Amino acid sequence: MSLSLRTLHPYTPLLPLPSHLPLPPHRLNLCNLPTPIQEFSTSLHPGSPLLLKRDDSTGGLELGGNKLRKLEFLLADALHLGCDTVITIGGVQSNHCRATAAAAAMLGMKAEVILRTTETPNEDPGHQGNLLFLRSVGAKVHTVSVHEYTTLGSLTLLDKLSSTLSSSGRTPYVIPVGGSNPLGTWGYIEASAELRVQCDAEPGLQDLTDIVVTAGSGGTAAGVARGVWEHWGKGEGKIPKVHAVGVCDSPDYFYKEVTKILTGMGFLGEDGEIWVRDNINIVSGRGGGYGVCREEEIEFIAKFARDTGVVLDTCYTGKAMYKWCKERERGGGGGGKTLFWHTGGGLGTFKMGTELERTFEPARKLI
Numbered sequence: 001m002s003l004s005l006r007t008l009h010p011y012t013p014l015l016p017l018p019s020h021l022p023l024p025p026h027r028l029n030l031c032n033l034p035t036p037i038q039e040f041s042t043s044l045h046p047g048s049p050l051l052l053k054r055d056d057s058t059g060g061l062e063l064g065g066n067k068l069r070k071l072e073f074l075l076a077d078a079l080h081l082g083c084d085t086v087i088t089i090g091g092v093q094s095n096h097c098r099a100t101a102a103a104a105a106m107l108g109m110k111a112e113v114i115l116r117t118t119e120t121p122n123e124d125p126g127h128q129g130n131l132l133f134l135r136s137v138g139a140k141v142h143t144v145s146v147h148e149y150t151t152l153g154s155l156t157l158l159d160k161l162s163s164t165l166s167s168s169g170r171t172p173y174v175i176p177v178g179g180s181n182p183l184g185t186w187g188y189i190e191a192s193a194e195l196r197v198q199c200d201a202e203p204g205l206q207d208l209t210d211i212v213v214t215a216g217s218g219g220t221a222a223g224v225a226r227g228v229w230e231h232w233g234k235g236e237g238k239i240p241k242v243h244a245v246g247v248c249d250s251p252d253y254f255y256k257e258v259t260k261i262l263t264g265m266g267f268l269g270e271d272g273e274i275w276v277r278d279n280i281n282i283v284s285g286r287g288g289g290y291g292v293c294r295e296e297e298i299e300f301i302a303k304f305a306r307d308t309g310v311v312l313d314t315c316y317t318g319k320a321m322y323k324w325c326k327e328r329e330r331g332g333g334g335g336g337k338t339l340f341w342h343t344g345g346g347l348g349t350f351k352m353g354t355e356l357e358r359t360f361e362p363a364r365k366l367i
Contacts (some may be wrong), residue, residue: 062102065344069187070179078173101139129351180265181220188223209336218257285323302359314344
C-alpha cells in the first residue's frame with residue numbers, strides 16, 4: 001500500500017464490464033470508499049423512507065463531493081502525461097473547481113480556474129463558500145462574465161488559458177466543466193458497481209426501485225445510468241429506474257450530453273440517444289435559473305435539514321431533492337424505495353446565509 005496520493009494504480013473494474021470497452025489505464029486513490037448509505041424519514045418525501053448515498057463524504061471539506069470520483073481518473077491522466085498545472089472552469093461557486101484545486105495542490109500541481117461571475121469580469125469574486133477553500137489552496141482565479149461565457153463557450157475559454165500557460169513554459173491539463181467527459185465519467189461507472197455490491201450485501205437495499213441524481217454537467221447522470229444498467233444485468237429482470245434532475249439546462253440538452261459522453265466511452269452506437277431516453281428519466285429542476293434558489297426551495301432545504309440533520313446545497317442537491325419530492329407528491333416519482341445520490345455541495349451554502357437566515361429561530365437570552 002502506497003501512502004503517496006501521486007501513485008498511479010492500474011484500473012481494474014470492481015465488477016466485470018464488456019471486454020471491448022477501452023478502459024482507462026490508471027486511476028488515483030483520492031476517495032474514501034465505499035461511501036455510506038443511510039436511511040432517513042421526512043414528511044417531505046412521502047410514501048417510504050429515503051436513502052442517501054453519501055458522496056458528500058468522499059473526502060475532507062476541501063474535496064468532498066461527486067467530483068472527486070471523476071478526478072481520480074482525470075488527474076491520473078494528468079500525472080501520467082507529466083502535466084504541472086490543472087485548469088478547469090465553472091460557476092463562481094463551483095464545487096468542481098474547488099475540489100479540482102484542492103486535489104491538484106495535494107498532488108503537487110498548480111491549479112488555475114476560470115469562474116463565470118454575475119459581476120463584471122474586473123470585479124474580484126470574493127472568498128465566500130467554495131471560493132474560500134479554492135483560494136486557500138492557492139488556485140489562481142480568472143473571471144469571465146456570463147455574456148463572455150455564453151458567447152465564447154467554455155472550451156474556447158479553456159483553450160485560451162491553456163495556450164497562454166503553454167507559451168510561458170507550463171504543461172497544462174484541461175478538465176471540462178464538472179469533469180464531465182468520457183474519462184471522468186468512469187468514476188460513476190465504478191460508483192454504480194460500488195452501489196450494486198452494497199445492495200447485494202444489505203437485505204434492506206435489494207428492493208431499491210428508484211435512483212435520483214442531480215444533473216449539472218451530465219457526467220454523473222451518464223455514469224450512474226449506464227453503470228446501473230450494466231451491473232443490474234443489462235436490464236434483465238428488476239432494475240432500479242434512474243432519474244436525473246437538471247439544475248441548469250433543459251432535459252433535451254442533458255439527453256444529448258449524456259449520449260455524447262457514453263458514446264465517447266464506447267458504450268453506445270449510432271442509436272445511442274434512444275437508449276438514453278429509454279433508460280434515464282430527466283426532468284428540469286432549474287427553477288429560477290442556475291444558482292438561483294427560490295423561496296419555496298429555501299424553505300424546503302431548511303425543513304429537510306431540521307428533519308434529517310443533512311444540509312443540502314442551494315445550487316444542486318437542494319433543488320434536485322425539492323423537484324423529486326414534488327414529482328413524487330404528484331405521483332410521477334415512483335412509489336417504491338428511493339436512493340438519492342447526495343453529490344455534495346454544502347460549502348456553497350455558506351454564501352446563502354442571508355437567504356437561509358429567515359428560516360432560523362431567533363436566539364434567546366438565557367439569563
